[in-house]
Structures are given as C-alpha cells and as structure tokens.
Amino acid sequence: xxxxxxxxxxxxxxxxxxxxxxxxxxxxxxxxxxxxxxxxxxxxxxxxxxxxxxxxxxxxxxxxxxxxxxxxxxxxxxxxxxxxxxxxxxxxxxxxxxxxxxxxxxxxxxxxxxxxxxxxxxxxxxxxxxxxxxxxxxxxxxxxxxxxxxxxxxxxxxxxxxxxxxxxxxxxxxxxxxxxxxxxxxxxxxxxxxxxxxxxxxxxxxxxxxxxxxxxxxxxxxxxxxxxxxxxxxxxxxxxxxxxxxxxxxxxxxxxxxxxxxxxxxxxxxxxxxxxxxxxxxxxxxxxxxxxxxxxxxxxxxxxxxxxxxxxxxxxxxxxxxxxxxxxxxxxxxxxxxxxxxxxxxxxxxxxxxxxxxxxxxxxxxxxxxxxxxxxxx
Ligand SMILES: Cc1cc2nc3c(=O)[nH]c(=O)nc-3n(C[C@H](O)[C@H](O)[C@H](O)COP(=O)(O)OP(=O)(O)OC[C@H]3O[C@@H](n4cnc5c(N)ncnc54)[C@H](O)[C@@H]3O)c2cc1C
Numbered sequence: 001x002x003x004x005x006x007x008x009x010x011x012x013x014x015x016x017x018x019x020x021x022x023x024x025x026x027x028x029x030x031x032x033x034x035x036x037x038x039x040x041x042x043x044x045x046x047x048x049x050x051x052x053x054x055x056x057x058x059x060x061x062x063x064x065x066x067x068x069x070x071x072x073x074x075x076x077x078x079x080x081x082x083x084x085x086x087x088x089x090x091x092x093x094x095x096x097x098x099x100x101x102x103x104x105x106x107x108x109x110x111x112x113x114x115x116x117x118x119x120x121x122x123x124x125x126x127x128x129x130x131x132x133x134x135x136x137x138x139x140x141x142x143x144x145x146x147x148x149x150x151x152x153x154x155x156x157x158x159x160x161x162x163x164x165x166x167x168x169x170x171x172x173x174x175x176x177x178x179x180x181x182x183x184x185x186x187x188x189x190x191x192x193x194x195x196x197x198x199x200x201x202x203x204x205x206x207x208x209x210x211x212x213x214x215x216x217x218x219x220x221x222x223x224x225x226x227x228x229x230x231x232x233x234x235x236x237x238x239x240x241x242x243x244x245x246x247x248x249x250x251x252x253x254x255x256x257x258x259x260x261x262x263x264x265x266x267x268x269x270x271x272x273x274x275x276x277x278x279x280x281x282x283x284x285x286x287x288x289x290x291x292x293x294x295x296x297x298x299x300x301x302x303x304x305x306x307x308x309x310x311x312x313x314x315x316x317x318x319x320x321x322x323x324x325x326x327x328x329x330x331x332x333x334x335x336x337x338x339x340x341x342x343x344x345x346x347x348x349x350x351x352x353x354x355x356x357x358x359x360x361x362x363x364x365x366x367x368x369x370x371x372x373x374x375x376x377x378x
Contacts, residue, residue, distance in 0.1 A: 018220040022046030023055035026226035028365020047198035057328030064089035066114035076335035092363035112170030157257030229331030242294035247281035
C-alpha cells in the first residue's frame, strides 16, 4: 500500500469510531453518535461510490407492516413481538421525517394498501378477522387505529380485487433524496465519509481495533458494522443472509389512476406510482435459488414476472413498457427482527434491516449510537 506518513497520521490513526457501511444504518448511526458526543472523531467507510446495498435501490415505502405480513411474522414471533416491531417501524418513520422533513424526503402520505385478489381470498378472510385486534394493539401503543377494510372490486385502477386493507398513515418517499440528505447531514455534523474503502477484516489490539481495508490498516477505538448482511462470515452467530430484490420502473403511462403504495402476498410484491409511472418490485420468494445472493444484477425471469403482474392487474389503455430495471440486496435473518448489538468487546453491529430499513433505519441508528456512546463511559 502506497500510504504516506501524513495520510497515516491524519486518516488511518485518527478515529474514535469507524462505522463500516454508508447506507441508512451506517449514516444514521454516525450522525446520531456525533450528535450525542461532538468530540468523537467518526469515520464512515463505504466500499462503493454510493451506498451499494439497498438504501438508495429500494422502493421508498414509508410503511410499518401489512396484516398478511404480520400473520406471516407470527410463525416466528408472538403477537406482541410483531406489534412491537410495527411500532418500531412507525417510530423510525417519525424519526426520519423529524430529521429530514417531508419536503426533503419528497414524502407523499398517499396511503399503504394491501391487495387481495381472487387467489388470496382465504388470506383476506383471515386478515380481516385480525384487523381490529391489530388496531387495538396499535391504539394502545401509538394512539392510532391504522387499518381499514374495503371490499371494492376496483381500487385506483387495480382490477379484480376481492378486498383491500388500507393504512392511511403510510406513504412513499424518494430514497435517492433521502440518502443524499443523510450524506450531507453526516458531513455537516462533522462525520468524515470515505468512499471506495472496503473493510476485509479486523482484530483487537489492546483497547484499539485494527481494521484491515483495501487502502491500508485503520485504527479506531470502536468499530460499528452496518453492512446489512454482506461479509456475513465476520459474524456467523448473527445468522445473516443476503437476498436480492428486483425492481422495475415503467415508462410514463398517460392514463394511470394509481395513487399510493401497494402490497401483495405478505409484502413480497409491492408497487407504487411515481412521476406518472409504476415502480414495482419483489417476487423473490418465487425464485429462492437465483435471488439468494449478494451480487447485484437483473434476473430476466423475475423481471418478466413483475411485468406480467403489472399488465394483468393494473388497468391502463396504453401499453406498459419497462424503462429501467435494477436490483438491491437485502439483509435478512431467521425472523424480521433487526440486529443491534455489541457483538464482541468494542465491536458493534446494526444490520439485518430486511425489507423495512427505510422505515426502521433511523431508529436503528439511534439505538446503535446509544450502545456505542455508553461503551465510552464504562
Ligand atoms: C429492492 C428493495 C426494495 C426495498 N423497499 C423498501 C421499502 O420500500 N421500504 C423500506 O422500509 N425498506 C425497503 N427496503 C429495505 C431497505 O432498503 C434496507 O433495509 C435498508 O436500505 C438497509 O440499510 P443498511 O444501511 O442496513 O444496508 P445497505 O443499504 O445495504 O448498506 C450497507 C452498506 O455497506 C457497504 N458495505 C458492505 N460491506 C462492506 C465492507 N466490507 N466495507 C465497506 N462497506 C461495506 C455496502 O456497500 C452498503 O452500501 C428495500 C430493499 C430492497 C433491496
């Protein structure tokens, strides 16, 4: 490594905290920590030119959970745990909006709607029975009754429905604008952000962590990994897995009636309107073999399934054509709960944010920053 004396002194040996990963979790952690303790020298090391996992590649739903998703979650978690996770997502969205504002995030509170088609009839009946139970539980915790049922056969241009469960406290935002605002906030707060630095390994050396990266050895008193589920081998006990999620955006559709964020089948399929177009993602559950990867890339079969869904279910008189397709990589675990922990002495992890990191990410950052800050006062 061609490192100068000056570079080593001013960059590689300067930091109290090195945060690995420049996505929502990493940036939120660094900013929250700097806000708690202005004196801490904090660096974010991001391997790519921009966050390269999910943070600006997602669908931008500000959502805290659909009923069929909660039912699915209850296979691994109790009712109370599921509600508590929903509440954390709600609080995360609140925090995100409080930190950056609706205007900056380009947030549109146009509602979240879970759709049930003929083939989902059984699920609709089961979910309807639980609507008031979830409303009561959320009412107790956040003072809101989010869910309402309707049995329209056509809803905002979506055809052949048996029913819809709506949540008026949900909406959509622009996650490119969000990530840009987070990077700007980090720099303004005094956090240093370094792109193009990949962390390969680390080891403790007394009270100091030595971080081996693509540009040399960095030294730091604390280390925080906010790497979704990349490099999962570093923390095998956390059982982190990567899943690829495909997204498409159509060309503008002149007579599009759609207005909202829409979920289908436990949140595996999702779509929304944006700038007169449809953005749709998901279907990874139908392609578990190809989509269990941490490699970005498009899968033609998934793209075809997404397009087929849009063409079958959404009413338009004009042809629907794809303008852009991309993928993002999700970090998931055995259940939906994110990880916020001190994995070993002075090494912290905020990861596995799953498909709801936009919603919960700001809260995870606060929680992880709290853990790191208190480790300095031990
Ligand atoms: C297609 C898609 C749609 C989604 N839709 C929504 C949605 O609508 N609403 C919602 O709430 N959530 C959604 N999500 C989930 C949300 O985007 C993620 O949960 C969230 O972005 C995770 O943030 P993160 O910071 O944990 O991870 P990431 O954004 O993946 O950031 C981790 C960063 O770590 C970097 N990194 C990894 N390894 C290293 C290393 N060794 N050294 C240096 N850097 C490293 C990566 O390059 C990456 O930038 C979606 C996800 C996808 C993929």
